[in-house]
Amino acid sequence: MTFRARREKLRAILNGTRCIRPGSVYDAISMRIAADLGFELGMFGGSVASLAVLGDPDVALITLTELAEQVRRMSRASALPFLVDADHGYGNALNVRRTVQELETAGAAGLTIEDTLLPPAFGEPRTQLISLEEGVGKMKAALDGRGDPSLVILGRTGAVSITSLDDAIARAKAYEATGVDGLFFTGIKTRSELDAIAAATSLPIVLGGAPEEMSDLDYLASRRVRIALQGHAPIAAATQAVYDTLKALHEGTSPKQLKGLASGELTARITREVEVKARSRDMLGLKS
Known part of the structure; x- marks a missing residue:
């Protein structure tokens, strides 16, 4: 299966009406197992990438080269489409553009670019975000770096739990205006937060970890959530x-x-x- 065919499968999921659970994958074997079990999509998270490649916690130590090489190995092993957590794009907007190019040629079906300030600032224990304006620039750079128009690019923010719901909505609307294919949210804790975000935006939504009250796939689907993560239990197992x-x-x-x-x-x-x-x-x- 060509990379474009895999990307079209991911687009079909985002453009559909269901909410699915992806399989957490991190290497060639986990890709094949997920495909054999019937998962429609894989998710290659940043934390598992750091564990699988470096044996380190998720503190932004992995490099773009290391991530792209692992993506290439996984793409070779299975035709299962998978979404890649590209973190902050490994630098500023120009680095984001390069990140998209590398992950596209490595075979990713889609990738996320987030607005977290990475690596963390000196002396600042709390997670911080870049400005909305810089986030918009990164989304524009990601789209500019895309060579295959079928590659899925998702704008990601954790603003709900870092700054405020209003800020998360403002960022989501600004990223949506750049032309990204979907929005990825982490830190959403309540249905009212998701309801507000869904009402303010129009793109397909990918949801990071969420509490039990938000595990109902029918409810999530009704709020345009097309992909809902379940953490990364396989690598822990x-x-x-x-x-x-x-x-x-x-x-x-x-x-x-x-x-x-x-x-x-x-x-x-x-x-x-x-x-x-x-x-x-x-x-x-x-x-x-």
């Missing part, structure tokens, strides 16, 4: 599994006594062993 397995081995457990390991059948399916053997027969003359 993988971390625990690796920890438990290594701990057991270190304490003397025999490999044959380990529990919870992937079966040979599952491993073969995820690694596409049948297809690889077929290519080996056809292209290398190998007999299996």
